Amino acid sequence: MRILHLLDHSLPLQSGYSFRTIGILAAQRKRGWETVQMTTPKQNSFNGPVDRVDGWTFNRTRPPAAVSQRLPLLRELAQMHRTLRRLDEVIEETRPDIVQAHSPVLNGIPALQAARRHRLPMVYEVRSLWEDAAVDWGTARQGDLRYRTTRNLETFVLRRADAVTTICEGLRRDILSRGLPSGRVMVVPNAVDAERFSMRRRVDEALRLALRLDGCVVLGFIGSFYAYEGLDLLMEGAARLFRDRQDVKLLMVGGGPEKERLVEQAGRLGIADRVVFTGRVPHEEVQRYYDLVTLFVYPRHRMRLTDLVTPLKPLEAMAQGSIVVASDVGGHRELLVDGERGYLFKPDDAGALACKLAEVIDRQEDWPAMRAAGRRYVVAERTWDAVVEHYAPIYDRLVNGKNGA
Numbered sequence: 001m002r003i004l005h006l007l008d009h010s011l012p013l014q015s016g017y018s019f020r021t022i023g024i025l026a027a028q029r030k031r032g033w034e035t036v037q038m039t040t041p042k043q044n045s046f047n048g049p050v051d052r053v054d055g056w057t058f059n060r061t062r063p064p065a066a067v068s069q070r071l072p073l074l075r076e077l078a079q080m081h082r083t084l085r086r087l088d089e090v091i092e093e094t095r096p097d098i099v100q101a102h103s104p105v106l107n108g109i110p111a112l113q114a115a116r117r118h119r120l121p122m123v124y125e126v127r128s129l130w131e132d133a134a135v136d137w138g139t140a141r142q143g144d145l146r147y148r149t150t151r152n153l154e155t156f157v158l159r160r161a162d163a164v165t166t167i168c169e170g171l172r173r174d175i176l177s178r179g180l181p182s183g184r185v186m187v188v189p190n191a192v193d194a195e196r197f198s199m200r201r202r203v204d205e206a207l208r209l210a211l212r213l214d215g216c217v218v219l220g221f222i223g224s225f226y227a228y229e230g231l232d233l234l235m236e237g238a239a240r241l242f243r244d245r246q247d248v249k250l251l252m253v254g255g256g257p258e259k260e261r262l263v264e265q266a267g268r269l270g271i272a273d274r275v276v277f278t279g280r281v282p283h284e285e286v287q288r289y290y291d292l293v294t295l296f297v298y299p300r301h302r303m304r305l306t307d308l309v310t311p312l313k314p315l316e317a318m319a320q321g322s323i324v325v326a327s328d329v330g331g332h333r334e335l336l337v338d339g340e341r342g343y344l345f346k347p348d349d350a351g352a353l354a355c356k357l358a359e360v361i362d363r364q365e366d367w368p369a370m371r372a373a374g375r376r377y378v379v380a381e382r383t384w385d386a387v388v389e390h391y392a393p394i395y396d397r398l399v400n401g402k403n404g405a
Contacts, residue, residue, distance in 0.1 A: 001034065002094065002096045005021075006083070008039065008043075024188075039060055040106065041082050060086075064082050087111065087114035088114060097121075098120065101123070102125045103125060109153070112124075121399065123162065123398070133305065163185075165188045166187060167190050186390055190387075191387045194379050204292070211251070217245075219295050220252075220289075220295070221297055222254060234297055235266055238250045244358070250271075254279075259277070296324050298332065299326070300347070306330070307331065314342070319378045325343045327344070
């Protein structure tokens with residue numbers, strides 16, 4: 001079986017999106033399926049119609065004329081037109097059995113058109129809802145014209161796709177609310193390559209000393225600094241915790257649009273000497289920082305985006321036997337069970353976060369069992385080899401007309 005994956009990004013990108021992409025592609029090939037990769041004009045750069053990145057071959061799409069990219073709507077129409085033309089070429093060259101478009105709708109519409117034109121089944125994979133992401137970015141407000149238009153376009157594609165996959169139950173419920181039959185929507189959850197992670201920590205003492213983290217309980221966040229991640233709440237909760245705990249520091253690894261505001265907030269709260277901002281670090285260096293963290297904190301704010309979408313970073317932390325403290329939003333509840341394989345606290349409540357962190361720090365006798373439970377869950381249910389099996393009945397139905405793998 002050959003699957004054409006239509007992506008809208010260019011690897012390598014050190015994000016949950018690209019980690020999921022490579023994890024799925026590698027597991028599908030391991031299972032014996034062939035994959036063809038194609039990117040849209042939204043790729044980072046264009047160096048020819050075909051190139052190789054990190055051992056993967058990508059069919060690229062030439063960007064539209066620069067003048068067309070200056071105007072909203074014309075920009076999106078031009079991108080979709082170029083994507084459709086390139087899809088026709090790649091389909092003719094590779095003869096896939098299935099077209100699988102990764103959301104958003106800028107991929108979905110041309111993929112739907114190309115699949116119909118070439119009489120191929122089309123799978124639409126939804127990893128987040130574009131309209132809700134736009135609210136967090138500040139480019140739309142929930143319920144405004146842009147929000148409703150984007151949502152209606154996504155619904156148009158969802159209803160016409162031959163099958164829909166999504167990463168979690170929250171998104172599945174939202175998709176079903178748009179009138180799709182339940183049998184057409186399948187969850188293929190986020191996962192990790194468990195073999196990449198080990199519970200045996202190799203603490204880099206030189207790095208720990210350089211960051212002045214020696215002798216401390218280290219709270220940590222490793223990822224992108226977006227508003228929905230709730231890192232402003234983490235600063236406030238840490239400040240409250242620091243009043244009574246002199247042996248606790250906060251390690252912030254990464255960057256993003258909230259970076260400057262967070263640095264300013266740490267200074268305003270009087271905790272700048274207790275918070276270490278490393279900036280972005282090369283992917284091959286990230287494990288050195290993971291090994292320094294005592295408790296990983298994921299304080300996402302409660303909103304549609306975080307209630308519907310499950311993150312990838314907590315799974316990575318659990319895979320290496322780290323303890324996770326997270327806000328009690330829908331996306332986290334699909335990964336964590338409070339007191340069993342992690343800890344949950346009341347969202348948007350800095351006091352609740354500080355209390356939960358103090359409670360966990362005071363119960364260190366529970367840490368070994370918590371670490372082991374998180375690792376067991378990932379190995380049993382959240383490896384790429386395990387979750388890729390969810391595609392088997394979908395593909396078999398679409399290609400062979402069967403209901404099972």
